[in-house]
Amino acid sequence: MAKEEKKKKAILVNQKDFALFQSEPFLDLGMKKVSLNLIKELLNNPSYYDNLKEFLNGKILLIKIALIDDEKKHFLLRKENVIASLELALKENLLNKEEVEKYQEIRNKANYASYKLDMLDKIYMTKIDYNSFFVDLKDIFNVLEYDEYSFQEFLLDESSYKGIPKDQFLYICYTFYTQEKIYYKWNVPINIMNNIKAIINSKNNDIHYFNKFLTTIDFNSDAQINEELKNYILDNIPEEYNLLEKIIYIYLKLCLTLTYDPEFYALNEEGVVALKHGDINNLKKITKDNNKVVCYEFNAILAYFLRYFHVNYEMSSPEYANHSFLTFRYDKFIVSADAVKSMFRGDLTNIKLGKDITGLDLQSLCLKTKEQFWSMAVKVYSQIKGEYSSFDYINEYQNNYASLSNLSVKDRLDILIKKLNLPNLSGIDNYAYLFTLKKLIFLDSENIDVTILCSKENLSMDKEGIALCVITINPVSIDNMESNKYYIYNPNGNLIPTSLDELKEKFKTGLFNYIPSSTSRIPGIEGELSYDR
Amino acid sequence: MIDKIRQINAALIKQYKDNQEELKKQNLIKKILEDKYCFLKMDIDTAFSLLKDLNIPDEYLKDIYLKLI
Known part of the structure; x- marks a missing residue:
């Protein structure tokens, strides 16, 4: 230059x-x-x-x-x-x-004062969610120039201002300020800038949902799902639920009904299985019994129901066969839904284990809105699972009453192995359950390693690989490889003892492979320490 | 199994009605047990501690725990 x-x-x-x-x-x-x-x-x-x-x-x-x-x-x-x-x-x-x-x-x-003098008798026009508002600028200036204390009172007061609901009026002030770029053009008094910041960061008011999600953005918005699945999901939705509660119910019921395809995971999202899931027409084949999905299929099915109820949403990715989540809006609630935030700790596995919802994110700073949303979510979850409670009581008990047990490592391993021989889940859900048990039963990972890998052994004709689990245990430490015990834990929940030599042989012949997206390694194979999941 | 554990807790609440310290603990346990998945949300040591507080004998702890998770 x-x-x-x-x-x-x-x-x-x-x-x-x-x-x-x-x-x-x-x-x-x-x-x-x-x-x-x-x-x-x-x-x-x-x-x-x-x-x-x-x-x-x-x-x-x-x-x-x-x-x-x-x-x-x-x-x-x-x-x-x-x-x-x-x-x-x-x-x-x-x-x-x-x-x-x-x-x-x-x-x-x-000079801000002379700018303001020019504008005082003018009207500001703006739209909020298709509704037009005409506001005297003198009213906007009047509010924006409040001192800090008066402005805080104004934010907390729930009554309308000049006939306009409070949150809408605050949004209008914010829009005027930012559209006019007042801050950049004029030496604006510091209290105005502080008041604008207070509007943006307010935990008492909700302005961030206005003019958002006024339409649906989804390049696959004509996708269809299986009629049987649709009827099953919609069945038994309580009639008294409002629309948001119905959506939460559908999301949770989908998490309970569907499961992540372990073959897709094992093959690192490649191969014939990826082609199958990448074809949007596969959605019509997904039922309660043929229930293996991947993240974008889950989203597409959830999106179908959002369209069914005329709720606007946007997909995070314009392309179908990419990891994505969606965000929808109902009234003042903007919610992102991602059931596969984590393979083994996302809602698609965790809801089946009664754990807290982690895949629904409410996009709001307002405390009242948050409280309303989570109150609805808890109510729906209680109804769908029968029971739901927070961790607070457990934490209180741990802090005041719990003591370390004298359970030996041998006892802990015994409990884990006995439990793994009584499966009531399958596939990825089973492995998620295994990770949960591992975390609960062992204080740290010194005595146990769990590695999920891809197996091409004894495959049926329609499979290119499956996700298989190898568990390494040692009462002393898994770094002490000579005395490690190894087990293969397959998707059907069968625990089969094996040895390091047998495992090495399977890796050598290509029957077993590590999944590229995972950093976990079996102790003793490739000489790397495992990564604790 | 969780229903049986809740029954034990209910009986202890009646038993300890004059012992404020124990009653407080048992009422806290009652709130925990309202969640039928609570044992999947606490580590094994906390679970064993809680079961012992319900006067479950040591020799039965493992079996009962297996049924609860």
Whole structure:
């Protein structure tokens, strides 16, 4: 870039001036110090003065002082600091006569008061969710200029303002402020900026859902699902549920009904199985009994129900066969739904184990909205699973009453192995259950390792690989490989003792392979320590 | 099995009605047991501790725990 062009972007200075503009004497603004030398130079140097004029006119947003030979070395000045520095220098008589005149010449152009005077009798028009609002700007200015205490009171007061519901009015103030770029153009009083921040961060008001999700964005919005599955999912939804509760019910029931395809996971999302799942027409074959899905199929099925109930949503990915989740809006609730946030700890496995919902994320800071949402979610979950409670009581018991048992490692292993021989789940759900038990029964991973890998052994004609689990246990430590015991735990829940040599042989012949997306390794094979899941 | 555990807890609540310390503990256990999946949400040591607080003899702890998870 030529130096003349660069001047439009930054004020370029030599090393000496660069140091001078960051040195004493300083104008102390409290949170920031600005060099008086810099402020004087901005007024006295003609090209810097032009830059200052453009800055105060809102044509450039920041003043950038950079080294002429290395623009990466620079510092920035924001408008409020430049204005505050000039005002302070003026007030403390630190400017000479010419400097004062120069500043007075441009001062009015940066004047928020004169801008406001021009706007006071105007009407601001905006739309919120297809509804038009016409608001006197004097009302907007009036509220934005409240002092901190009055503004907090205003936020907490639930009554309407000038006939407009409070949250809508706050949104209108925020929209006006940001659309007009008032902050960048004018030396806005600090309380206005603070009030805008208070609106954005308010835990008492909800403005962030307005004008969002006014339509559905889904490139596969004509996808169809199996009629039997549809009827099964919709069956028994309590009639008294509101629409959001119905959606939560459907989400949870889908988590209970469907399961992640272990072959797809084992083959690292490749092969014929990937082609099958990648074909959107496969959705019509998914039923309560033929229930193996992957993440984007789960989303597509959930999306079908959202369309069924005319709820707008957006897919996180425009392409069908990519990991994705969806976000939908009902009234003021914007919710992201991702049942496969984690392979073994996502809702698709965890809901079957009665664990807390982790795949529904409410996009709101407002405490009341959060409370309303989770109250509905807990109610629906209780109904669908029969029981639901939080971890709080368990934590309280642990903190006040629990003591370490004298269970030996041998006892713990015995419990785990006995439990694994009584499966009531299958596939990925079974492995998720195994990981849950491992975490509960063992305090740390020193005595046990669980690795999921891809097996091509004894496959049926329609499979290219399956997810298989190898459990390594040692009462002392699994690093002590000579005395490790190894078990193969297959998707049907059968626990079969094996040996390190047998396992190595299977890896050597290609019957077993590690899944590329997993960093877990069997102790003793490839010499790597396992990664604790 | 969880229903039987709840019954034991209910009996202990009646038994300890004059012992504030024990009653407080048993009432907390009652709240935990409202969740039929609670044993899948606490580690084995906490579970054994809780079962012992319900006066389950040591020799039965493993078997009962297996049924609860």
